[in-house]
Structures are given as C-alpha cells and as structure tokens.
Amino acid sequence: MNNFILIFFFLFLGLLLQRVKGFPSNAYKFLNKIVIYLCLPAITLYHIPKIKWSNELLFPIGAGWITFILAFLFFHFLGKKLGWSNKLIGCLILTAGLSNSSFLGYPIIEALFGKKGLETAVLVDQPGTFVVVSTLGVFVAAFYSQGSPNTFSIIKKIIVFPPFIMFVIACLLNVYNYELDLEIQSVLLKIGSFVTPLALFSVGLQLKFDKKSQHWKFLRLGLFFKLILVPFVILVLYVFIFKQHSEPIKITIMETAMAPMITGAILASTYGLKPKLSSMMIGFGIPISFITLSFWYLILNFI
Template identity: 25%
Template structure:
C-alpha cells in the first residue's frame, strides 16, 4: 500500500507542479478542465462499460451501494452535529457538509483500488460511486447546496440530473448486457481497455491541478478539522461497521471501507461555485484531506488486513 500511495502521490505532485509552472502558458484550471472533460465524457464511461459488463453483479452490489449511501448520510449527520462547536455561517456549513460526506471515490478511489486489487477493485469503486454516492450527490447534495447557498439557482429533477451523467448511461448499458448474458466482443473489450487505461493517470494528474494551497484561512481551522475528522476517520469507521454487519468480505469489504476513507471530492467545488457556498473553504478541505489521506489510507488498509471478518 505504501508503494501504491507513493506512486499516486508522485503523480498528484506532478499535477501540482504543472499548475505552478504553467508549461505552454496554460493555467491550471484550463488544463484541468480539458483533461476532466475528456475523462468525464469518453474515458470513464468506457471504463465503466468494460468493468460492469464483465463484473459479477448481485447481492454484493446492493450491499456496496447500501454501505455507500448510509455512510454518506451518517457523515452528513455527524458534520451537522459537529458544526455546533464551530458555529459556521450558512455558506460555510453547506461547504463543510459536502466536503465531509462525499469522498473522492472515482478520481482517487478508483486508481488506488485498481492498483491494489485490479479489475475487482475497479468494480467496487465504480459500484460504490455510481450505485450509492453519486445518486445521493445529485439529489440530497444538490438540495443541501441550494438550501445553504447564497445563489438562487434552479434545481432540476433528480432523474434528469442522473441521466445527464455519461457514466450512468454506460453503467445502465453494461448492467443490461451483464444480466442478459451478452458476451463482449473481443475487439470491443480491447478498445475499451485501451481507453480505460488512460483514466488513472489523467485523474490523478487532474487532482493535482485542482489542489489549491492559497485557500487556507486561520479562522477556518475548526471547520477544516471537522471535515478532516469526519471524512478520513468517522466515515470509514461507519463503513467498516456496515460492511461487517452486511457480511461484506474480501475485496468488496476492504474496498468499500477504503472508498469511504477517501478525501473530499473535487467535484464539490463546482457545486460551491454554482450555489454560492464557501468555495475557498471547500478547496482548502480538498487539499488538506488529500494530503492527510496519503497517511491515513495506508493506516486504514493495514488495519483492515488485520480483521479476520473481512478476509
């Protein structure tokens, strides 16, 4: 795990350095927007289609989705309770809830689980996000952002929001073909795999481009501490309890807990900008939790290896 995190951290650091040096005169946000658009609309849907078409789907998939959804809800509740200690403003509270509840399940979780467990790990990461965390983000997350935000943005229906995500369509097609027993043509398997191999390095590089080290404020210390504790410690602890209660073992069990232990998702910055939440605090939370996760994730992995019930 330490070797994997070292490799991941090195590629994230390349993204950070690229954003500071600006080769070719491109700003970090411009470069990141191009890369993430490519991943979002082409590469990630290709990977989702390949993985879910051939992955074993069944009761385990429902358990992974249940752990993901319940962990998000628990993290929201814990953050709301903890915020009584730091008494933030509405815009800050909304940003804190988004940062603490939704992990970076795809942009960091998928590459890590892929390196640790291969195809089985990728299947867990994709199911955790698409079947559990993402639907809640586009429904509950949007409602939270609108409630606490300062911008009066119209909210589309939850189904419309879900159907606008290319990976959701790829997952739907993959599940239909998987359940229907449709074999994947060899040429398509190779082509999708070729596209999917680009996802991990581009995601990690884009994550480095998104980190903002100039957004830290002294008065935000308590708020950032709450986010870090909930996201990196409390959420995976909740997920561990749920995984044990539901009987998840092996890669699904360990992978699900590791997904819950990921740092704050980068996508939340978009929600903060759109709805008028505290974007600076959210960006600082992403940077802080990502840096801390380079230490906490190996510790969680080592702990999970010691639990016979998960093996």
C-alpha cells in the first residue's frame, strides 16, 4: 500500500510544482540524469550478482525480451506505413514495450501471490525487463533520436551507458560468484531506492492535460498494446502453445500486463523522443492498469 501512495504522491507533487512560479521548468532533465547515471547502475549492481541461473528461468526472463521485440515490430512497421516520425515510433516502442515490473509489479504480485511470487517477479524484472532497457532500450533511443543513424555512434552510446556498464560488471560478479561487501550492498540499495520517487516526480513535472493534444490517439494505441495486446500474446504463447500452467507462468503474464516502465519513459524523454507522450503513457497508464490487471487476474484464475 505504501508503494501505491508514493506513486500518486510524487506524480501529483510534480503536477503541483508545474504551477509554482519560479520553479525551473527543465528540472526534470536534471532528475532524469540522476536516475539514469546513478540510481539505475546501483540497482543493477545490487540485484544481478544474486541471480541463480537455470533453464526454468527462461520463461519469466524471456517475457521482457519478447514484449520489447513485439513492440519494436508493431510500432516500427505500423509507424513507417502511416508516416509517423522516428521520434514518435521510438517513444511508443520504449514506453509500450517495457513493463513496470518492479516498483509497481513487486507489491501487486506480493499482494496476489504472496512473498513466494516475488522470486518470479524479480526474474521478470532484473535479467528480463531491466536488461532490455539497458541494452535494446538504449539502442532504440539512440537509433530513433537521430535523423541519420550512425551504427558506430549507437554502439558507443550503449557501451558507455552507465546501467549497461554496471550490468556487464554485475554479470562478471555473478559468473565468478563474487559477493560485494554488505556495507557496499546497503549503499547500493539506498541509492537504488530513489529511482521511483525521482522518476515519478520527473514524470509529474512533464505531464500535461491538454485536451487538444495530438498525442491522445497515440496514447490510446500505446496503452492498448501494453495493457491488453501484450499480455494476450504472452498468454497464448506460454499457456496454449508451450503448455505451461504453473503459478510462475501466471505471475509472468501479470508482470507483462503492468503499466509502462518509468525508466523507459525517462530514457525516451532524455533522448528527446516525444517527452510529453512518454509522460502521458506513465501518468495515465498506471491508474488504468489497476483496472486491466484485475481483468487479467480473473482470466488467469480460470486457466
């Protein structure tokens, strides 16, 4: 419950400060840099070394990758056919292709499936969604933010992306089974805990309720894809094609049905990919997802 209160508190705080005269209108850019260059690397270095790998983990881990690839194929080809700008396509891929599988996902999964369910939730989030945003996410952001994409430039941006650097280091620690000092882990956990409040505050500072905005139709399409189409495809793929009926599979499907990932929206905003639309995907996606998640939970109970 505390997590849900924090979600709306920081969103509304950002909205409120938009109206305060003298408050820097570009403050969200500074917050975005703190999230991307400090908080996210800390989360990566804390969680990845703790993961124990096995073949059974492929389903929950693969969900985040499948979701992002589906978003890329759907919005890239649809956007090119309809003549959308690269920035619009990139924004929709980053926001509709990544799930809020941690801050929003963890408390919801724990409430519905108990603490045991968190084991699966972490697998969907850390080696799945979080690694996707640190690799493919950066590639998409760099690719669609440039008028004439340069392969070397894009690769360079991925390599020097702090969360990606920490991901490589964390994977090496995992491979060599090396545990960081407990005090260092404690510091990393504290730094990482600032991701959600800062990111939500940033989203609130950018969120606009303009009835005449041209983004509404893209918002509806993006949320339909993220909250309805993606979990439907994962449900059909995992349950009816691969014949998987375990509780971890149900948890995985619920995770893919979460609202758009805040980090994806921050990444889109940082690279200039329709910041207003990316904020709308978060600002409207979170409350709407509570309704659609109830729908998916009922369906999964009948399977």
